[in-house]
Amino acid sequence: xxxxxxxxxxxxxxxMPLLMAQNEELPSTQQxxxxxxxxxxxxxxxLHAEGADDAEYLPDSAKAxxxxxxxxxxxxMAYAISLLGTDYDxxxxxxxxxxxxENMNCLNDIVEELKKYNRNYSPILLEGPDERGLDVGLLYxxxxxxxxxxxxxxxxxxxxxxxxxxGRLQLLVSGYLLEGHPEKIHLIVNHWPSxxxxxxxxxxxxxxxxxxxxxxxxxxxxxENNAKIxxxxxxxxxxxxxxxxxxxxxxxxxxxxEKNGFFNTMWLHLDxxxxxxxxxxxxxxxxxIIISEPLLNAQLEDGxxxxxxxxxxxxxxxxxxxGDEKGVPLRTHKSGVYQNGYSDHFPTMIYLVRKNx
Numbered sequence: 001x002x003x004x005x006x007x008x009x010x011x012x013x014x015x016m017p018l019l020m021a022q023n024e025e026l027p028s029t030q031q032x033x034x035x036x037x038x039x040x041x042x043x044x045x046x047l048h049a050e051g052a053d054d055a056e057y058l059p060d061s062a063k064a065x066x067x068x069x070x071x072x073x074x075x076x077m078a079y080a081i082s083l084l085g086t087d088y089d090x091x092x093x094x095x096x097x098x099x100x101x102e103n104m105n106c107l108n109d110i111v112e113e114l115k116k117y118n119r120n121y122s123p124i125l126l127e128g129p130d131e132r133g134l135d136v137g138l139l140y141x142x143x144x145x146x147x148x149x150x151x152x153x154x155x156x157x158x159x160x161x162x163x164x165x166x167g168r169l170q171l172l173v174s175g176y177l178l179e180g181h182p183e184k185i186h187l188i189v190n191h192w193p194s195x196x197x198x199x200x201x202x203x204x205x206x207x208x209x210x211x212x213x214x215x216x217x218x219x220x221x222x223x224e225n226n227a228k229i230x231x232x233x234x235x236x237x238x239x240x241x242x243x244x245x246x247x248x249x250x251x252x253x254x255x256x257x258e259k260n261g262f263f264n265t266m267w268l269h270l271d272x273x274x275x276x277x278x279x280x281x282x283x284x285x286x287x288x289i290i291i292s293e294p295l296l297n298a299q300l301e302d303g304x305x306x307x308x309x310x311x312x313x314x315x316x317x318x319x320x321x322x323g324d325e326k327g328v329p330l331r332t333h334k335s336g337v338y339q340n341g342y343s344d345h346f347p348t349m350i351y352l353v354r355k356n357x
Contacts, residue, residue: 024309026088029356031179033144033305034085036313036349037097037232037287039191040077041332041342042134043110044102046070052133054102062336069340073332074106076342078113081139084313084347092119093349094177096139097189097232099168101125107137114139126152128169136171136189136233146182147175153216157193157208160201165193167209172216180354183228183305185295186220188213190233192243199241206237210247217292221260228305229292231262234345236286239267250290254297263296265289265310265350274312276346278328285312287348295352305352313347 026032044057046065057065085093101107107123114121124147125137140147152169159165171189176182190213193205213231220227231250237243244250250264252271257263266288269275275283291307298306320330330341 026353030300030353031356032088032308033177033179033352034089034093034349035095035097035187035230035232035289035352036081036084036093036347037099037189037234037289038077038081038084038347039099039234039287039343039345041100041344043073043077043100043106044070044133045106049102049133052102053131054133063333063338069332069338072340074109074113076332076340078110078117078119080313080318080342080347081110082114082117082119083315084349085351087311088351091144092141094141094144095173095187096121096347097171097187098137098139099189099191099234100134101137102133102135103127107139111139124150124171124173126169126171128152129154129166130168131166134168134191136168136191138171138173138187138189140173140175144178145175146178147173149174153212155193155209155212157205159193159196159205160203161197163196165205165208167191167193167205170209170212170216174220177305177352181303184224185305186227186229188216188229188231188233190231190235192233192235192237194236199237202236203242206235206241206243207247209235210243214248217262225260226294227292228295228298230295230350231288231290232348233288234286235288238285239264239270239288244288244290248290250288257293257296259293261293262290263293263307265291265307266312266348269310269312274314276312276314276348277344278325285348287345289348289350291350300353300355303355305354308351308353310348310350313349318342318346 121139151172157165168191192209250262252267270285275285276287298304
């Protein structure tokens, strides 16, 4: 295992409506906390990392990736992260899982930029075997979350043609939500294998990734029968795909979730035509947040944190504003042309609530 470093998606031609159909007011008798995930899309610095295929993001590349463009990327990512969860909590998200970050230096630069928006985050990052050198990580607000255990799990998998998957580690962060009476939760941040040579040819790799996630959850359940687990990440699959629906067993409807089973908080959004990324005119919802049954069914009367609702953060500033692709994510590059955007993915998030203490 590599060294663990931690300092403590309708049609693309029309604008996507904001996912606030569930615009319930939060009762004044309840507290709320937001937990989010964001694929930042290619946060590379301008230096070559030994052993990594990062030539696309160097100053002498076709993209001419330089300090100014890097700083713009850091600024854009920090600005978007600073607004996550603020529809219901002005303090922002308590924890934000991230993918496609090159190294801890990049994550530290995002943390520093976030201070300009009055956001106090600490970073966790795992260095994994991804060919391009991109990793998963977590930002957490130390005023509201205290990590007590950080582990990285390496994926051993192959694509259908026998090619080895050099994928991202799965990051497990266990800790306590501190507001009021401390309560333990487990966060698993993922970026499952890509659709290399198509969905079918690469399915086995993501099924294997789902098996690994399931094993991590099972190991938690053996120690904590009512563990509150949040699985988040870019699964490179939709909620209905085999890896999520069958291997992991994440259900669409909460009444289908059995004891110690899993609920996919994002599935119903996809049924409504909403997604987190758009590929060749089709919306997908790869950026998923899946929760364990104890978190889904915790009772407010017991004063415990419980699941309330989910959201796709597709605010207008994150989207293309005109043309055939109006409403799709505004990327840093399109067809190799720099457009100073954000990411090809929208962030996703869930809200937890409990009675005021």
